[in-house]
Amino acid sequence: MDLLTPGVGLIFWQALIFLVLLFVLSKMAWKPLLNSLKEREETIQGSLDAADKARQQMASMQADSEALLKEAREERDKILRTAQEAANRMNEEARNDAKKSADKIIEDAKSVIQTEKQAALRDIKEQVALFSLEVAEKLMRKNLSDDKAQKELTNRFVDELKLN
Amino acid sequence: MTAFPNKNVLFRNFIIILLFIGISTPSVAAQSDKEEGVNVSEVIIHHVLDDHVWHFFDGHYGTLYLPIIVYSAERGLEVFSSANFYDEHHNLIPYNGYKLEHSHIYLGEEQVLDLSITKNVAMLIITAVVLLLVFGAAAKGAKRNAGKAPKGIQSFIEPIILFVADEVVRPNAGPKADRFLPYLLTLFFFILFGNLLGLLPGAGNLTGNIAVTMTLAAFTFVITNLSGNKNYWSHIFWTPGVPLVLRPILLMVEIIGIFTKPIALFIRLFAAMTAGHIVLLSIMSLTFIFHSWIVGFGSSILVLFISLIELLVAGIQAYVFTLFSSLYIGLATAEDEHH
Numbered sequence: 236m237d238l239l240t241p242g243v244g245l246i247f248w249q250a251l252i253f254l255v256l257l258f259v260l261s262k263m264a265w266k267p268l269l270n271s272l273k274e275r276e277e278t279i280q281g282s283l284d285a286a287d288k289a290r291q292q293m294a295s296m297q298a299d300s301e302a303l304l305k306e307a308r309e310e311r312d313k314i315l316r317t318a319q320e321a322a323n324r325m326n327e328e329a330r331n332d333a334k335k336s337a338d339k340i341i342e343d344a345k346s347v348i349q350t351e352k353q354a355a356l357r358d359i360k361e362q363v364a365l366f367s368l369e370v371a372e373k374l375m376r377k378n379l380s381d382d383k384a385q386k387e388l389t390n391r392f393v394d395e396l397k398l399n
Numbered sequence: 400m401t402a403f404p405n406k407n408v409l410f411r412n413f414i415i416i417l418l419f420i421g422i423s424t425p426s427v428a429a430q431s432d433k434e435e436g437v438n439v440s441e442v443i444i445h446h447v448l449d450d451h452v453w454h455f456f457d458g459h460y461g462t463l464y465l466p467i468i469v470y471s472a473e474r475g476l477e478v479f480s481s482a483n484f485y486d487e488h489h490n491l492i493p494y495n496g497y498k499l500e501h502s503h504i505y506l507g508e509e510q511v512l513d514l515s516i517t518k519n520v521a522m523l524i525i526t527a528v529v530l531l532l533v534f535g536a537a538a539k540g541a542k543r544n545a546g547k548a549p550k551g552i553q554s555f556i557e558p559i560i561l562f563v564a565d566e567v568v569r570p571n572a573g574p575k576a577d578r579f580l581p582y583l584l585t586l587f588f589f590i591l592f593g594n595l596l597g598l599l600p601g602a603g604n605l606t607g608n609i610a611v612t613m614t615l616a617a618f619t620f621v622i623t624n625l626s627g628n629k630n631y632w633s634h635i636f637w638t639p640g641v642p643l644v645l646r647p648i649l650l651m652v653e654i655i656g657i658f659t660k661p662i663a664l665f666i667r668l669f670a671a672m673t674a675g676h677i678v679l680l681s682i683m684s685l686t687f688i689f690h691s692w693i694v695g696f697g698s699s700i701l702v703l704f705i706s707l708i709e710l711l712v713a714g715i716q717a718y719v720f721t722l723f724s725s726l727y728i729g730l731a732t733a734e735d736e737h738h
Binding site: 237238239240241242243244245246247248249250252253255256257259260261263264265266267268269270271272274278 | 449
């Protein structure tokens with residue numbers, strides 16, 4: 236057999252054995268190996284996709300929670316502000332009310348005092364009048380023991396009456 | 400040593416091969432021819448050729464006699480051991496009317512159809528068995544470790560399969576690459592294992608045999624042309640976008656091209672592997688030519704490094720054969736893109 240002339244026998248065996256090898260390896264080796272490689276590739280890709288998705292979800296969740304936090308903070312600020320205002324208002328009102336009622340109490344007290352004063356004055360007037368009458372009576376009893384004095388007094392009364 | 404009538408032809412072939420691969424060792428060749436006792440070129444050529452016996456070393460048990468299978472119209476199919484062609488001094492003798500001359504079997508004066516299990520056929524069977532064992536184990540691993548990390552031989556084989564599939568076949572073999580993947584994977588690993596096993600001491604030069612590479616290239620040729628689509632054939636027979644007068648010339652060029660592609664494929668592999676073997680054997684032979692242990696030491700170191708290069712070449716040649724097969728298939732199945 237020469238270097239450059241192919242031997243018929245070897246061509247025959249090569250073709251036969253290569254075809255058998257191709258058939259057997261395709262069924263026995265390439266199919267399971269390529270399938271397992273493909274499966275692994277898909278698994279890895281799937282895992283990467285899932286991880287990516289999870290990361291995105293987490294990012295969106297974080298954004299959500301941040302937004303929620305911001306909202307809550309705003310809500311809190313609003314509530315605090317409103318509460319402050321309400322407290323201020325109530326304070327103001329209470330003060331006003333207190334002032335009003337104090338005024339009223341003072342007013343009432345004043346009017347009571349006035350009334351009491353009037354009543355007291357009236358009493359005093361009456362007492363004074365009574366004392367005066369008593370004094371006058373005593374005086375008169377003493378001074379009107381004669382006619383002259385009676386006459387004089389009568390005259391004076393008449394003069395006074397004229398004057399009035 | 401008896402006169403060898405074919406010696407000059409063989410020697411010429413040897414020189415052609417050496418020139419072909421650009422490694423010029425004329426001094427070795429010239430000296431080997433003059434040297435008495437050892438005919439280096441004959442020994443080397445004998446080593447890279449196919450044979451009916453598997454010669455490991457000299458002596459009675461150094462030779463494995465392989466079965467001879469012959470077919471002739473006269474006698475029909477006959478099977479017998481090649482030991483029948485040799486007497487006890489390892490000289491060729493005729494057997495039962497058959498005659499073995501320069502590795503060709505004759506019945507009378509007629510050459511018969513020789514389907515013997517020669518050294519290379521034996522290598523072929525060994526290569527096939529190794530492939531089946533390795534990939535059987537890998538596939539078993541793939542089934543057992545389904546959905547799990549690869550283990551053992553499977554984890555060694557899988558990256559190579561992925562490399563062939565993703566780097567060689569899928570980018571080049573066109574839109575239907577996966578359909579041709581089993582063929583191209585078988586091709587790649589057959590050539591790779593054949594190349595590597597061929598480097599073992601005493602092994603046959605399987606992938607450096609022109610019959611083997613020619614058969615492999617023929618498979619690629621058949622697959623390429625059977626799967627060729629309309630686009631492929633229209634480019635061959637009536638190339639579009641070319642002036643009308645040029646089309647008949649291009650037709651001839653294209654038709655030649657159909658055949659030059661697989662021819663380039665098989666010559667490349669054959670030449671690379673055979674040349675590698677010849678270079679290794681030539682450097683080894685320097686020791687015997689010079690009868691010097693200093694040269695022996697030097698040539699051993701050279702042989703070591705060239706063996707390492709041969710390991711590289713074994714991979715590269717498997718890669719290149721698969722790559723070009725993929726490209727040819729890809730060209731034949733490509734969709735029309737640029738018109």
